[in-house]
Amino acid sequence: MKVPNHKKNPDKYCDYHRDKGHNTDECYHLKKLTERMIKDGELNQFVRDLRDRLGPKENPEEEIEADEPERRDRIRGEFGQAKPHMPMTFSTEDYEDVIRPHEDPLIINPIIGQNKIWKVMVDTGSSANILFHKTYCKMNLAGEQLEPCNEAPLYAIGGHHIQFEGMITLPVLLDKLSYTVEKLVKFYVVRIESPYNVIFGRPFISTFEAVESIPHLKLKFPTEKRVGEMRGES
Known part of the structure; x- marks a missing residue:
């Protein structure tokens, strides 16, 4: 924790x-x-601005050589080079503020629809994304209607069989500073009491190509620029 x-x-x-x-x-x-960010070249604009204010270097050739790799990368990008593979790994640095050992669930606060939703549990043991009815009623989803669902009952905690109220597809935004990704996610709405507002199951993990780590209480996911991440909330 x-x-x-x-x-x-x-x-x-x-x-x-x-x-x-x-x-x-x-x-x-x-x-x-x-x-x-500096290593990835994402702060090059700020470096150029500072260099302009300080004036040219004593050796102009050094400045040309410094800019050459960036120019080559820009040219390659113009020809539609595929995005590089983004390895999603966890290290000791990802243990920030986590007291070990622990058995806490991974809880994140994403944006679902137009709402920032708290107490969203990431559960790879769930075969469905669950939106609890109490949360659905508070989300100001005017004009959004549940689709009928004829699937088998959900086997819930405590041995109860709970019928789905219906299905709904909503945009989900994962945000980490300027690294964001938004995708449509299908939820099953169920009427049952829960300490959580939403459960993200394996379909969510697959949609976002995300990787979660319970020991680190962190979720990582690819974005257009780099690997984004969301830290677990207490």
């Missing part, structure tokens, strides 16, 4: 994590993210 709030320094605030405990300029994770 994550570091409890009462153990965090209330006098420090991180704009990246939007949480107390440490200052933004002390944030280890933000530092590593910035290093990766």
